[in-house]
Amino acid sequence: MSEIMQRGFPESEFKTRTANAQARMADQGLDGLLLMSEPDVRYFSGFHTLFWQSPTRPWFLFVPSTGKPIALIPEIGAELMRRSWLDDIRTWSAPAPQDDGISLLTELLSPLASSGAKLGVMKGHETALRMPLGDWERLIVNLPGLQIGDATGLVQGLRMVKSAGEIEKLAHICAIGSATFARVPQIVSTGMPLDEAFRQFRREALAQGADDAPYVVGGAQQGGYADVISPPTRRPLQNGDVLMIDTGCTWDGYFCDFDRNWAIGTADDRARRVYDTLWRATEAGIAAARPGATCRDLFQAMSAVIAEMDDSGGDIGRLGHGLGMQLTEQPSHAAFDTTELKENMVLTLEPSLSYGDGMMMVHEENIVVTSEGGRLLTTRAAPELPVI
């Protein structure tokens, strides 16, 4: 992958995101948003750093009903935040266990509290509170009169639909992921321990241009695999294994998330049939991914094919999800999710199938929703189980 892609976004991207949020805030009666997770802060500010891996310091971004967002952050991030499109950046020398931003937040939010205004925070499905719960409780006590609303639907609703700039980045990292998977037959071989195969995969992803490959999971056992979230073992790859590697690689803060399956040496008949079924389930998902359909429709389109071999419904809970600044984002392709698909949503299609004695297989592709159905961002998996 040549590095001709531009990192970051023009200021207009953040203006549009903020204006869209403010329009929805007005509709929903929210007078401000208080955001504190890495992707939410980055979405509205462009603030992009690996430093969030340290859990020590909280970071806050306030989106007012009009005007630019305001950052309340540890001083160590000031230099980087000053390069963003924001004007109002307030800092404290963190860590400060007695007052990690709480005075600054209280000062900022007191006018809202005095007027009985409503502050939106992320408190719904797939969110966490990235500040100490005790500090949150203290903050609320400091702000009598402030109403708290749930901004989860508002923010996730915006983030689900990607801009042209975001789709470019997602297409770029999906291409890097595809190029890395294409090299796997050269990288792995019979006798190689699984953890070594994963290590070589990570190195290859970096060589192909990924900034990082934080998520590399999978499995390999005779005729399938039992589990897709365990760390790799040292067991050497053997003739008759089905190897699966699932990866989340990143470029400029955007993820791909897809997998590939291979047979080692020889593929047995059952594994071929399972593979074929999942390949066709993915085709059904691609065709169904049109604006106006729901995630439930997408789930049912894939489930109908999977049911040829497995009608248990499975326990993984869903057959794909949103994709963007996080490895997994809303929505979920599940019977419970009636989110309507919109043009430019970026999604994973992830049909899976249980068979035999505790075996499973998973396929995954990444698409963008268009009026003609899903457009692949990944190079489509081979229609038949490839043999290494």
Added chain:
Amino acid sequence: MSEIMQRGFPESEFKTRTANAQARMADQGLDGLLLMSEPDVRYFSGFHTLFWQSPTRPWFLFVPSTGKPIALIPEIGAELMRRSWLDDIRTWSAPAPQDDGISLLTELLSPLASSGAKLGVMKGHETALRMPLGDWERLIVNLPGLQIGDATGLVQGLRMVKSAGEIEKLAHICAIGSATFARVPQIVSTGMPLDEAFRQFRREALAQGADDAPYVVGGAQQGGYADVISPPTRRPLQNGDVLMIDTGCTWDGYFCDFDRNWAIGTADDRARRVYDTLWRATEAGIAAARPGATCRDLFQAMSAVIAEMDDSGGDIGRLGHGLGMQLTEQPSHAAFDTTELKENMVLTLEPSLSYGDGMMMVHEENIVVTSEGGRLLTTRAAPELPVI
């Protein structure tokens, strides 16, 4: 690095951790702990997976006043959790926005609520609530009579002091990090863009045996660098630059966290003096890291040397921290932290210094506290600024 190290821990490790927690719970009047962050759940269960990178699903571990911890987790993690030392594993098919574990938690905790017992949760400094705030509020309403206590000091106090098995893993990843840094003069050269230097560093860390190198930050500018948390630019390394790379690499779920500095081509006099001052500040920190001293003592020992060139005190907030399953853990080497050092704490020493027009330099080593002072886990940085 040869892979002779054993992954995981014997069951006795988790028994000891749990027994130690239960003894402290009894002292502090806590009748159970409800844990939900990756390192806290892993500390008591051994459950180790990259799947936590997906924010979709909450995970819960309950530590009762006696007996083994109980896991309440999404079904997708059941296979892996069954390989742990736990017996009682309760699962639900997640994601389930209407009930993501809340019924299971309510059932588990109702007896505690009925008797007016006190549940410890992590709500203090350096923690987050890794479940939706709205679900937490619903859970509390479901459990009238339940008292909530802050278990932050209890759990972090235990985790600060490492076992022999943990120190082995930390020593292993620090050795891998040291071997990677030793290769930097062969990897980087004048004219190489900084982002390419970082990419090559990551690939080398994997080749040296790291499971991953999730944290690679730093900078390079003429005579120093202005910022240590920004992503790398495409600017080529130039004669007269000071290059710093800071890395958190992992092995079996444990981190190293240290940096190295190099001059590119030539080193100017000021950069040499700053380097020498920070090298000596680190020496002072190593000598001061004895059981019975406090983190404040450690901070002051390093600050006294730094003050030779910079008496501003700086805004980064601290001069090092705890290290283990997270890139940064408690305690903090800062004036506010009076935590008493104990044998087998693993710490970073991270003196930094501001100079010139917005320039800074940071040194970092990783040590374990012994009765003779800090024992280095990292290969000590060269006493004079090395030139590439």
